[in-house]
Every structure is written in C-alpha cells, then in structure tokens.
Amino acid sequence: MISLYHPGRTPLHRLPAGAKLLGLFALGIALFLTRDALLLGAAALAALALLLSLRVPAGLLLRQLGMTLLLLAFLVAANAWLVAPEEGLVVGLRLLTLVTAATAVTYATRPGALIAAFQGALSPFGSRGRRLAFHLGLALALVLRFIPEVLYRIRELREAMAARGIAGRPLRLVVPLAVRLLRSADEVGLALEARGYPAAEAPPPNKTKKDSP
Structure with missing residues (x-):
C-alpha cells in the first residue's frame, strides 16, 4: 500500500496512534467553537x-x-465573496489548521497503527462495535490508500503533458484525473468483492494463520 508515512524519531512519531487521533478530534471541536482570528491564526502556526x-x-x-x-484558497475566496471577508478568513484558518495537523499525524503514523487504534476504540461495544470498527477501519484504510494515489496520478498526468509540450494547468487535469481515479476505484471495488467484502460479520480480532496447512 502506498503511504504518506515518513519515518522519524520526533515526539509526534513516538506518541501512540490513539492519542494522535484523539488530539485531532479535540482540535477539530475546538476550532469550530471559536471565531477569534488571533486564536485561529496561532493554532495554524502551531500546526x-x-x-x-x-x-x-x-x-x-x-x-x-x-x-x-489551491482548494483551500478557492474555499476562502468563495466565502469571502459570498458571505464576508471575515468569514473567509475564519474558514480558511480553521481548515488550514485542521489539514496541516492531520497531515502531520499522517506523516508521523503508520497506516496500520491508525486503523488499529480506530478499531480498538470501538471494540468494547461488543459484536456490533467490532463490526462497525471493521467496516470503518476498512474505509479509513481506503482513504489513506487513495490520498497518495491522487498525488501520484496528478504527477503522472503532469509528466505526460510535459512530454507532449502541453502545460499541465489544474483545469486540464480535472477530466483525465477523474477518469483514472474512477478506474482505480472500480478495480479496488472488484478486488474487495472477489475477497468477499462487505462481510456480514467482522473477522475476530487477533486472528492468526496457525490453522493454515
């Protein structure tokens, strides 16, 4: 699986995955409970x-x-034009902080650790919790899988356009990028279906292969 994980020995790398997810959750709530531009700006700088x-x-x-x-800039401009400049600033700082912090966590945590922490948080709720954790963990794994996939496809398209002497402007990438991503999603869907997903029951935790011949 392609991953954004970047090995290191920083304090963020050493934190447990569950603590990182909990911190992101708390940060998201705190960001949307304040409209103070100074506080949001300080949070963005900290992230x-x-x-x-x-x-x-x-x-x-x-x-x-x-x-x-680029997408954040578009959202800020749209809110500033359609609502008010102050609203555009608040929305931009909130999203910038959250995206930056989430990116840092993604770089500092292995995907498997994130999924395990997510599933562990729901496992105390019994069989239903394990089933929900299994499906949400699978969804999280697919999201983490497709983030670098999108980046790889964009770079691939730009290189192909540059080889043909075509400027790789963002608007020119939209249609071929959408086609390639839909094709990749279809391939992943077929692969999951071939392996029996979605399963009616989540596999039991800590399942081993010792029964295999």
Missing part, C-alpha cells in the same frame, strides 16, 4: 510548526499539498 518539526523535505510537502492548498 505548521508541528508539521515542519517532522523534517519532511519541503519539495515533497509542496508537491503533495499543492492541490489541497
């Missing part, structure tokens, strides 16, 4: 400092977050 502390190469960050930043 950026956290991301930079992971020492991910700047070029890699720009390549992988470029489209996300």
Whole structure:
C-alpha cells in the first residue's frame, strides 16, 4: 500500500496512534467553537510548526499539498465573496489548521497503527462495535490508500503533458484525473468483492494463520 508515512524519531512519531487521533478530534471541536482570528491564526502556526518539526523535505510537502492548498484558497475566496471577508478568513484558518495537523499525524503514523487504534476504540461495544470498527477501519484504510494515489496520478498526468509540450494547468487535469481515479476505484471495488467484502460479520480480532496447512 502506498503511504504518506515518513519515518522519524520526533515526539509526534513516538506518541501512540490513539492519542494522535484523539488530539485531532479535540482540535477539530475546538476550532469550530471559536471565531477569534488571533486564536485561529496561532493554532495554524502551531500546526505548521508541528508539521515542519517532522523534517519532511519541503519539495515533497509542496508537491503533495499543492492541490489541497489551491482548494483551500478557492474555499476562502468563495466565502469571502459570498458571505464576508471575515468569514473567509475564519474558514480558511480553521481548515488550514485542521489539514496541516492531520497531515502531520499522517506523516508521523503508520497506516496500520491508525486503523488499529480506530478499531480498538470501538471494540468494547461488543459484536456490533467490532463490526462497525471493521467496516470503518476498512474505509479509513481506503482513504489513506487513495490520498497518495491522487498525488501520484496528478504527477503522472503532469509528466505526460510535459512530454507532449502541453502545460499541465489544474483545469486540464480535472477530466483525465477523474477518469483514472474512477478506474482505480472500480478495480479496488472488484478486488474487495472477489475477497468477499462487505462481510456480514467482522473477522475476530487477533486472528492468526496457525490453522493454515
């Protein structure tokens, strides 16, 4: 599986995956409970400092977050024009903080650890909790799988256009990118169906293969 995980020994790397997810959840609630631009700006700077502390190469960050930043800029401009400039600023700072913090957690945590923490949080709710955790964990795994897939497809399309002397402008990438992603999603869906997903029951935790011949 392609992953955004970047190995390291920073404090964020050493934190348990469950604590990181809980922190993101608390941050998301706190961000949407305040409209103070100074507090939101301070939170955005703190999230950026956290991301930079992971020492991910700047070029890699720009390549992988470029489209996300463009989307954020569009959302800020739309809110500023349709509602008010202050609303655009608040929305932009909230989303920038949350996206930056989530990116830092994604870079500092292995996908398997995130999924295990997510499933562990729901497992105390019995068989229904395990079933829900299994399906939501699968959904989370697919999301984590497709984030780098989108970035890879964008880079692939830009390189193909550059080889043909065509400027790889964002609007020119929309249609071929959508076609390739839909094709990838269809392939993943067929692979899951061939393996019996969605299952009626979640597999029991800590299942081993010792019964295999």
